[in-house]
Amino acid sequence: MNRIIKILFVLLIVRPVVLIILGLNIHNRNKLPLNGPAIIAANHNSHLDTMVLFSLYPLLQVHKLRPVAAADYFLSNPLLAWFSIHVIGIIPLSRSGRKKPQVLFAECHKAIDNGDILILFPEGTRGKPEEASTLKKGIFHLVKERPATPIIPLVTHGLGRALPKGEALLVPFNCDIAIGDALVEVESSTELLAELTDSYAKLLNDCLTYNTTDEI
Amino acid sequence: MINNALSFLNIPQHSLHFMLLVLGLLTVATAIQMILAIKKPNLELQQRVTSWWWIIGLLFLVFSIGTNTTIFFFGFISFLALKEFLSIVQTRQADRNAIFWAYLSIPLQYYWVAIGWYGMFIIFIPVYMFLYLPLRLILKGDTDGFIKSAGTLQWAVMLNVFAVSHIAYLLILPEKNIAAGNIGLVIFLLFMTQFNDVSQYIWGKTLGKHKILPKVSPNKTWEGFVGGLITITLVAGFIAPYLTPLSQIQGFTAGVLISFSGFIGDVVISSVKRDLHIKDCGNLLPGHGGILDRIDSLIYTAPLFFHYIYYLHY
Numbered sequence: 001m002n003r004i005i006k007i008l009f010v011l012l013i014v015r016p017v018v019l020i021i022l023g024l025n026i027h028n029r030n031k032l033p034l035n036g037p038a039i040i041a042a043n044h045n046s047h048l049d050t051m052v053l054f055s056l057y058p059l060l061q062v063h064k065l066r067p068v069a070a071a072d073y074f075l076s077n078p079l080l081a082w083f084s085i086h087v088i089g090i091i092p093l094s095r096s097g098r099k100k101p102q103v104l105f106a107e108c109h110k111a112i113d114n115g116d117i118l119i120l121f122p123e124g125t126r127g128k129p130e131e132a133s134t135l136k137k138g139i140f141h142l143v144k145e146r147p148a149t150p151i152i153p154l155v156t157h158g159l160g161r162a163l164p165k166g167e168a169l170l171v172p173f174n175c176d177i178a179i180g181d182a183l184v185e186v187e188s189s190t191e192l193l194a195e196l197t198d199s200y201a202k203l204l205n206d207c208l209t210y211n212t213t214d215e216i
Numbered sequence: 217m218i219n220n221a222l223s224f225l226n227i228p229q230h231s232l233h234f235m236l237l238v239l240g241l242l243t244v245a246t247a248i249q250m251i252l253a254i255k256k257p258n259l260e261l262q263q264r265v266t267s268w269w270w271i272i273g274l275l276f277l278v279f280s281i282g283t284n285t286t287i288f289f290f291g292f293i294s295f296l297a298l299k300e301f302l303s304i305v306q307t308r309q310a311d312r313n314a315i316f317w318a319y320l321s322i323p324l325q326y327y328w329v330a331i332g333w334y335g336m337f338i339i340f341i342p343v344y345m346f347l348y349l350p351l352r353l354i355l356k357g358d359t360d361g362f363i364k365s366a367g368t369l370q371w372a373v374m375l376n377v378f379a380v381s382h383i384a385y386l387l388i389l390p391e392k393n394i395a396a397g398n399i400g401l402v403i404f405l406l407f408m409t410q411f412n413d414v415s416q417y418i419w420g421k422t423l424g425k426h427k428i429l430p431k432v433s434p435n436k437t438w439e440g441f442v443g444g445l446i447t448i449t450l451v452a453g454f455i456a457p458y459l460t461p462l463s464q465i466q467g468f469t470a471g472v473l474i475s476f477s478g479f480i481g482d483v484v485i486s487s488v489k490r491d492l493h494i495k496d497c498g499n500l501l502p503g504h505g506g507i508l509d510r511i512d513s514l515i516y517t518a519p520l521f522f523h524y525i526y527y528l529h530y
Binding site for chain 1: 300303304307312313316496498500
């Protein structure tokens with residue numbers, strides 16, 4: 001049932017919004033992991049990041065996509081919580097608690113074992129539009145237990161203009177989405193963050209809309 | 217027989233025949249591309265030809281449905297072009313509201329077209345939007361970069377909405393060439409503009425030596441420009457009486473106008489891309505780039521051709 005709702009949501013709302021009102025410049029589409037298990041590590045500018053990713057997948061695969069999202073935000077009211085869990089299929093993650101990684105990431109690990117594709121935002125928050133925040137180490141502790149899972153760096157650019165944090169008015173803009181080479185079996189959190197940062201910088205250079213939104 | 221078979225298409229005879237000719241030309245181009253691909257596969261050329269099939273097929277479909285659909289279609293092209301333009305140029309977060317209004321100018325502008333209100337159509341963007349968009353920027357209150365934003369935004373709507381909407385207004389003019397219908401004017405403009413791009417490219421590839429604007433467009437040559445100018449002038453002269461109210465002599469002049477201004481439109485958008493250090497404006501049309509990469513020449517040819525025939529015949 002949830003799967004059907006999600007397919008309809010993607011078909012009737014996400015795709016028209018992303019493909020007509022927005023518009024995508026996709027770079028290296030062939031590197032997008034169509035089958036799980038995999039972790040997509042994306043930069044975070046807007047709620048639209050997740051929607052754009054949904055629009056790239058075949059309808060029969062969208063149920064495999066599981067955004068890992070902040071429990072304190074997405075479960076804050078019952079309606080949003082229902083929508084996030086049953087339509088979007090998020091894996092709620094507690095940002096505040098001091099839980100052990102095994103407990104904190106239990107749901108994520110279950111999803112990986114199930115062959116799902118996790119969408120993770122290592123920056124942890126949307127932050128200021130189109131400005132990268134520092135990456136958090138959480139992602140390393142998540143994959144430490146499942147070292148064979150490939151991590152695919154992915155950069156979106158321009159979505160922070162279309163729908164920035166705190167704004168309700170969606171303004172049409174073309175957006176870039178660039179997909180990098182998978183990182184596998186990374187040894188340490190420092191190494192992982194360094195490789196991700198490096199990859200993001202390279203991918204950002206492919207973006208046609210890059211260089212254009214930086215405020216003077 | 218062809219006429220009977222295709223009579224369900226809502227296109228006057230001359231225009232229909234010309235569309236079929238275009239499909240024939242495209243078939244020949246596809247065959248040439250396939251033969252070339254045997255020697256040396258060229259993915260970009262192949263994608264370019266495939267995209268052409270989509271573009272021309274879509275135009276054929278839209279034209280055959282009717283005038284209002286065609287007007288709507290060009291409005292949608294304006295939307296895609298404006299969006300592409302605003303996405304590559306620099307804008308501020310404070311401009312979002314004014315940008316939203318810039319998009320709203322599209323349905324209004326094409327509505328003036330659809331109801332044939334010439335006076336409004338011709339001043340709405342140069343006067344009313346020109347005065348209104350800075351006001352929207354002021355209401356946001358962010359004055360750092362105000363001049364640049366106001367300029368960029370007005371230029372964007374002029375290029376992508378005002379200029380492009382002239383194609384649609386051709387459909388609303390009183391019908392003067394009954395056998396071709398007003399769609400004949402649109403087909404003439406689109407075909408001549410795009411064929412000019414192709415012939416300048418082919419002449420430049422075969423004979424090109426002397427660069428014409430090395431700092432803007434290093435691949436453009438005098439030979440390509442002049443070769444295209446002669447080709448288009450001749451072709452336009454022979455086709456104009458068939459598709460438009462223009463006489464043959466007037467057709468030659470239309471050819472000169474289209475070839476020259478098409479070149480300018482091309483290099484103006486090239487300068488935009490050079491300024492931003494990008495190669496294409498988008499990747500909506502594989503092998504061509506973005507929508508702006510395809511309609512760059514049209515932005516210049518459409519208003520100029522429109523006013524040329526408007527002055528002569530309406």
